Structures are given as structure tokens and as C-alpha cells.
Amino acid sequence: xMSMNSKQPHFAMHPSLPEHKYTTLHSSSEAIRRxxxxxxxxxxxxxxxxxxxxxxxxxxxxxxxxxxxxxxTHPFKPDATYHTMNSVPCSSNTTVHxxxxxxxxxxxxxLISTSAHPHPHSHMHGLSHLSHQxxxxxxxxxxxxxxxxxxxxxGQGGPGLNNNGLSSINDSDTDPRELEAFAERFKQxxxxxxxxQADVGNALVNLKIPGVGSLSQSTICRFESxxxxxxxxxxxxxxxxxxxxEAEGAQREKLNKPDIYxxxxxxxxxxxxxxxxxxxxxxxxxxxxxxxxxxxxAIAEKLDLKKNVVRVWFxxxxxxQKRLKFSACH
DNA sequence: ATGCATGAGCG
DNA sequence: GCTCATGCATA
Numbered sequence: 001x002m003s004m005n006s007k008q009p010h011f012a013m014h015p016s017l018p019e020h021k022y023t024t025l026h027s028s029s030e031a032i033r034r035x036x037x038x039x040x041x042x043x044x045x046x047x048x049x050x051x052x053x054x055x056x057x058x059x060x061x062x063x064x065x066x067x068x069x070x071x072x073t074h075p076f077k078p079d080a081t082y083h084t085m086n087s088v089p090c091s092s093n094t095t096v097h098x099x100x101x102x103x104x105x106x107x108x109x110x111l112i113s114t115s116a117h118p119h120p121h122s123h124m125h126g127l128s129h130l131s132h133q134x135x136x137x138x139x140x141x142x143x144x145x146x147x148x149x150x151x152x153x154x155g156q157g158g159p160g161l162n163n164n165g166l167s168s169i170n171d172s173d174t175d176p177r178e179l180e181a182f183a184e185r186f187k188q189x190x191x192x193x194x195x196x197q198a199d200v201g202n203a204l205v206n207l208k209i210p211g212v213g214s215l216s217q218s219t220i221c222r223f224e225s226x227x228x229x230x231x232x233x234x235x236x237x238x239x240x241x242x243x244x245x246e247a248e249g250a251q252r253e254k255l256n257k258p259d260i261y262x263x264x265x266x267x268x269x270x271x272x273x274x275x276x277x278x279x280x281x282x283x284x285x286x287x288x289x290x291x292x293x294x295x296x297x298a299i300a301e302k303l304d305l306k307k308n309v310v311r312v313w314f315x316x317x318x319x320x321q322k323r324l325k326f327s328a329c330h
Numbered sequence: 331a332t333g334c335a336t337g338a339g340c341g
Numbered sequence: 342g343c344t345c346a347t348g349c350a351t352a
Contacts, residue, residue, distance in 0.1 A: 216348050221331060232346060270350045271334055293342080311342085312335060319345070336348080 176330040179233045180226060186240055187224040193247055197221050200243060207242055229319075230326055273313065277303045281310070285317050 172178050190200060198217035205214045215236075222228045223236050273281070280303055284291065291299065291314060300307040 218332080218349080219347060222347090225331075227332085228347095229345070235346090268335075268349060272351090273334080290343090309334080313333095315343075315345095316334065318343090322344090332352080333350090334348105335350100336346105338345090340343085 173237065174230075174234050176230065176327075179230075179237060182237055182241070183224050183226055183233070186244060189244055189248065190224075193251060195247065197224070200240070203247070204239060204243055207239070207246060209239065209242065212239055226327070227323065229323060271309055273305065273309070277305060281313055281317070285314065289314070289318055289321070 190197075195203075196217070197220035200220045201215040201217055203214075204212055219228070219236075220240075223233065223240060226233065228236070281299070284295075284299055288295065293311075296310050296314065297307050299305075300310040303310070
């Protein structure tokens, strides 16, 4: 009985997407590169004054990348993972500077909404505001929701501390290793319960935890695969743990007493950036992860992509890289 | 499982 | 305009 169909319409604003060729090709070499290449700052200035030249060069670089990536396979996955892979030596310096590093500081998250998709735009359901940018400021703003596990702000990891009695976080809760272990346990137990990721997300509402609504399959999946930010992982852990305990408890009950009961709008079109363009973007990104609006416009024009698409791509790329760096260092 | 996108909150 | 948390759509 939870009637909600968590799909609310919500049209993106692409009147007519470029409908590029759909290709799925990932050059995972970037992962490696990113993990090791952690001091792009040095080139910021250069990029600032470069223009066609560098762009062209970046593209040339991209071309090289193509050749390379076509010839071999890489051991790494293209996307960052939270896994503690100690193999990659993190340059002592450039480690995890939280977002504040670049230029845009802030960063809020979604809000903790109730699961009752109130508006036709039911976008953010779940908790969101959880960890926020807790890492940047040691005082996580979300704590005022009582949801976020508090903690110091050391380096990347720290959700602000909050002792509302709601959730006190211990060092172990923020320990990457522990989170990783929990995620693994969570997945196994979830599967044992025969529940899908989507089910979990929707079931969270039933926990009646203040501020906690539902979450999407995507988020549950990312939690299990550790592809969320560290703070996000920390914020979600207690919630998912609560669900797990609840679910297992319910199942036990069911086993004891057999019986009881067992049991529209328009869709947004996803833009797909073709492989060649993607490679170029990656090349640009390697040179300058935070291009100015003008640069973005220039790149967009060169690649025949919408400026906003390029901007968002860079944003997402930065998010990914951040995770990557973090996991690489932990 | 993951790519592209939205939107809150912040500077 | 960015970061961050999160979602829809899709491979």
C-alpha cells in the first residue's frame, strides 16, 4: 500500500536535444589519471589565458587518449568508488581539499522531505540535507535536522557533530573501512531478505524517522557500491541500518507466526554525450577542471553541445573526481 | 549500475 | 555559479 509512484514528471528543458550518436564507450584510463593527477591547480592560470590554442591542444590530447584507450583495457572502473584502495599513492599534498578549494564554496543538499511527493516536482524525497557539505565546514548545517551524524570536520570526513541525542556518531561510524564493511553487510542482508534496492528506498518512509523520506534505487545502489560521498555515506548509514534492523525484525516475526498477510507524466529525456565529445571534455577537464563560464561556452560551441550540458558535465565530473580522490586516499 | 540533471543552500 | 545530495532515464 504505499501508493506513491515515485515518478513525477518533470521535464527537463531540452526542447530538442542534439540527439548525438549514442555510444557507450568509456575510457577508464581517466580513472587512473585522475587518481594520480592531483595538482591541476598549477595550470589554472595557463588555462585562463589560453584559448583556442589550449583547447585545440586538449583535444589533441584527447585524440591521443582515444588511441590509447582503444588499444587496451584498464583495471579500473571509470567511475570512482569509495573503496579503500590503498594502491594509489596520494600525493601527500593535494589530497582531499573539500569543495572549498576551488571557488564555489557552498553546497547544500536536498532537503529532507517526507515521502509524500507533495509537488508535481517531487524531486528530492529522502533525506538529503544529510551531510551536506559538512566536510567543508565542520559544523554541519544539517545537523539541525538531527539526522546527520555529527563529528568533527577533519579533512574530508567530517560531518558536524550534533548531540541532540538523535544520533551520535563515533569515530567508527566515519571510518571509511567501517562504512565499507557496513555497505557490504547491508547488501548481503538486504538480498537475504529478498528486497530490492528500490524497495529499500521506498520503505525508508515507514521508519517514520523525522526528516527521513524515501530514497531512490539509485541512491541505495550507490550506497552499497560506495559511490556516494563520504559524508553522504555517513549520513545514510544510520538510516539504512535502522531499516535493516526493522526489516529483519519483521521477518522474524513473520516466521514465528505464519499467516497474516504476505504481502504520469512526460518523461525527461536523458542527454547522451557521444564518446568523441566526451573524450574532449575529459581532456579539457584534465587541463582545467573548473573552466570559466566563457570557457564553458567555448567548449560547448566547439563540441556542439549546449552550454548547460557542458557545465553540468563539469560539475558531475568534479563530484566524481572528488570521490575518487577520497577513496584513493583511504 | 551509471550518466546527465535538478534544486537547495551558500558565497 | 558552485557544491552536494539525490533522482530519472537508460545502458
